[in-house]
Amino acid sequence: MRTAYTADQIRAAERALMAELPHGTLMQRAAAGLAAACADLLGRVYAARVVLLVGGGDNGGDALYAGALLARRGARVGAVLAGSRTHEAGLAAFLDAGGRVTGGEAIEEADLVVDGLVGIGATGALREPYGALAAAAGSAPGLVVAVDVPSGVDAGTGRVEGPAVRATLTVTMGAYKTGLLVDPGAAYAGAVELVDIGLGPYLPEPDAVAQEAADVHALLPRPVAESDKYRRGVLGVAAGSDLFTGAAVLAVGGALRAGAGMVRYAGTSAPVTQVRAHWPEAVVTLLDAPSIEHVGRVQAWVLGPGLGTGDWAHELAAAVLASDVPVLVDADGLTLVARDRDLLRRDAPVLLTPHAGELSRLMGVGRDAIEAARLEHARDAAGELGVTVLLKGSTTVVADGAGPARVNTTGTSWLAAGGTGDVLSGVAGALLAQGLGCFDAASCAAYLHGLAGRLAAAGAPLAAADVAEAVPAAIRAVAGRREPERTPPGRRSFAR
Numbered sequence: 001m002r003t004a005y006t007a008d009q010i011r012a013a014e015r016a017l018m019a020e021l022p023h024g025t026l027m028q029r030a031a032a033g034l035a036a037a038c039a040d041l042l043g044r045v046y047a048a049r050v051v052l053l054v055g056g057g058d059n060g061g062d063a064l065y066a067g068a069l070l071a072r073r074g075a076r077v078g079a080v081l082a083g084s085r086t087h088e089a090g091l092a093a094f095l096d097a098g099g100r101v102t103g104g105e106a107i108e109e110a111d112l113v114v115d116g117l118v119g120i121g122a123t124g125a126l127r128e129p130y131g132a133l134a135a136a137a138g139s140a141p142g143l144v145v146a147v148d149v150p151s152g153v154d155a156g157t158g159r160v161e162g163p164a165v166r167a168t169l170t171v172t173m174g175a176y177k178t179g180l181l182v183d184p185g186a187a188y189a190g191a192v193e194l195v196d197i198g199l200g201p202y203l204p205e206p207d208a209v210a211q212e213a214a215d216v217h218a219l220l221p222r223p224v225a226e227s228d229k230y231r232r233g234v235l236g237v238a239a240g241s242d243l244f245t246g247a248a249v250l251a252v253g254g255a256l257r258a259g260a261g262m263v264r265y266a267g268t269s270a271p272v273t274q275v276r277a278h279w280p281e282a283v284v285t286l287l288d289a290p291s292i293e294h295v296g297r298v299q300a301w302v303l304g305p306g307l308g309t310g311d312w313a314h315e316l317a318a319a320v321l322a323s324d325v326p327v328l329v330d331a332d333g334l335t336l337v338a339r340d341r342d343l344l345r346r347d348a349p350v351l352l353t354p355h356a357g358e359l360s361r362l363m364g365v366g367r368d369a370i371e372a373a374r375l376e377h378a379r380d381a382a383g384e385l386g387v388t389v390l391l392k393g394s395t396t397v398v399a400d401g402a403g404p405a406r407v408n409t410t411g412t413s414w415l416a417a418g419g420t421g422d423v424l425s426g427v428a429g430a431l432l433a434q435g436l437g438c439f440d441a442a443s444c445a446a447y448l449h450g451l452a453g454r455l456a457a458a459g460a461p462l463a464a465a466d467v468a469e470a471v472p473a474a475i476r477a478v479a480g481r482r483e484p485e486r487t488p489p490g491r492r493s494f495a496r
């Protein structure tokens with residue numbers, strides 16, 4: 001599990017650690033790690049052209065000390081001093097090592113730009129001249145390494161309010177910051193490398209966590225000798241309509257591939273015909289009324305993909321939500337719930353899986369506001385509605401109102417394709433039916449779905465059905481069987 005923290009949490013931990021160490025120790029540790037990462041990225045340090053963007057705080061200090069180390073190894077290092085003041089000791093060390101002060105035009109010629117404008121001390125959008133320098137770094141031809149956090153990205157939330165540095169690599173000090181894991185910030189951070197400065201023992205409960213393969217593997221149910229299809233978990237799927245048949249096929253497919261012992265599908269004639277044709281494995285009930293009376297016993301329901309939003313769909317939704325098992329509500333189900341929140345008054349657990357537009361309708365908050373601060377809005381919705389929320393999109397986050405949220409880092413933008421959300425519903429529903437709680441089912445489903453998306457896409461377009469097809473390969477991969485190598489060994493990064 002990778003743990004991530006807000007800027008305030010990091011600052012408090014740093015204060016506690018600093019009180020026990022000689023002055024300047026942490027910055028030396030940070031600078032040594034930063035210089036090593038820059039050297040790694042450059043390959044050859046001697047004669048490399050390096051430009052430091054140096055802000056007025058300790059983030060600039062980190063950059064200056066690292067620049068001094070690179071200069072001593074033969075790099076030609078220039079520093080653009082952007083603040084009204086500059087870290088004095090850092091600048092002295094830098095000049096002493098042969099570094100020189102330069103103007104912003106040097107960015108264009110640099111093999112490597114080091115962004116030390118601002119770190120966790122930043123507030124609000126970048127002011128000038130920082131904003132212009134951040135933009136220039138983003139369009140420069142060379143590599144860009146951000147110190148601690150890309151300047152312009154809010155370390156705690158990932159919010160980006162103006163110009164921000166787009167980094168090849170972010171070298172972050174002491175612990176991951178939440179804003180490096182959640183878009184839009186994550187997209188600016190590039191790969192992320194953690195430098196250990198000894199902060200571990202001083203860190204509180206994390207703000208957010210990102211599961212790794214072993215964490216997901218440990219939670220995934222596996223059949224045992226005594227298993228039978230009923231005991232493994234039966235999922236009910238109330239999805240699809242005469243207008244939208246594909247959603248039903250994809251949700252059932254995701255569920256079958258994610259290990260449900262059995263899937264019971266309930267719907268009207270057009271989707272019933274399609275589900276039967278695609279999935280002879282599913283047990284299908286043709287509904288002549290919006291009721292689940294004749295569907296048989298299930299351990300969880302998926303409700304909503306392609307269901308429609310008329311009276312029939314509303315009645316069926318009410319019937320499913322009146323059951324005493326966990327219900328995952330997606331797509332049209334979310335529209336119904338947004339119109340009639342009383343549907344959510346139930347004792348058994350609820351998992352909502354909106355994208356930003358659906359959460360916007362549900363909570364009456366603008367879509368852009370949600371996309372700018374995904375974690376905050378997922379948390380608010382979970383707290384207000386008393387449910388677990390999986391918010392889909394470029395970074396999928398899962399919140400249940402208590403404790404650290406989960407952030408999924410396996411996704412790929414190839415998943416931005418119609419129907420992939422229906423597959424996710426099926427995968428998460430299957431995990432609910434197999435006995436996982438909403439929070440674990442949602443985060444494990446997001447992980448597997450993201451990984452299945454990568455495997456299915458392999459750098460080219462995918463169709464939603466391919467994602468369902470790749471779910472077993474993703475499950476094998478988290479078990480350590482032929483996991484694709486995505487990040488260099490020893491480098492703790494979030495390659496996208």
Ligand SMILES: NC(=O)C1=CN([C@@H]2O[C@H](COP(=O)(O)OP(=O)(O)OC[C@H]3O[C@@H](n4cnc5c(N)ncnc54)[C@H](O)[C@@H]3O)[C@@H](O)[C@H]2O)[C@@H](O)CC1
Pocket residue numbers: 014015018026027028030055056057058059060062083117118119120121122123124125126127128130147148149173197
């Ligand atoms: N505190 C510590 O123990 C350590 C801190 N370290 C580094 O220190 C950084 C934090 O340093 P600081 O607390 O000095 O803060 P920063 O260096 O992140 O930022 C503070 C400076 O930026 C200016 N500023 C703030 N918001 C701005 C905006 N929107 N536009 C333009 N300028 C803005 C402030 O006026 C101030 O000069 C960390 O991110 C990390 O890089 C590391 O050296 C490790 C140890």
Ligand SMILES: Nc1ncnc2c1ncn2[C@@H]1O[C@H](COP(=O)(O)OP(=O)(O)O)[C@@H](O)[C@H]1O
Pocket residue numbers: 331355391392393394395396411412413414415416417418419420421422423424449
């Ligand atoms: N830019 C992106 N990067 C990564 N994943 C994405 C991106 N855009 C969408 N996704 C993922 O693709 C899926 C789309 O689901 P959804 O919006 O419900 O589409 P649909 O309703 O067509 O199935 C979600 O799992 C979402 O997280």
Ligand SMILES: [K+]
Pocket residue numbers: 059115116117118119146147148149150151
């Ligand atoms: K920075």
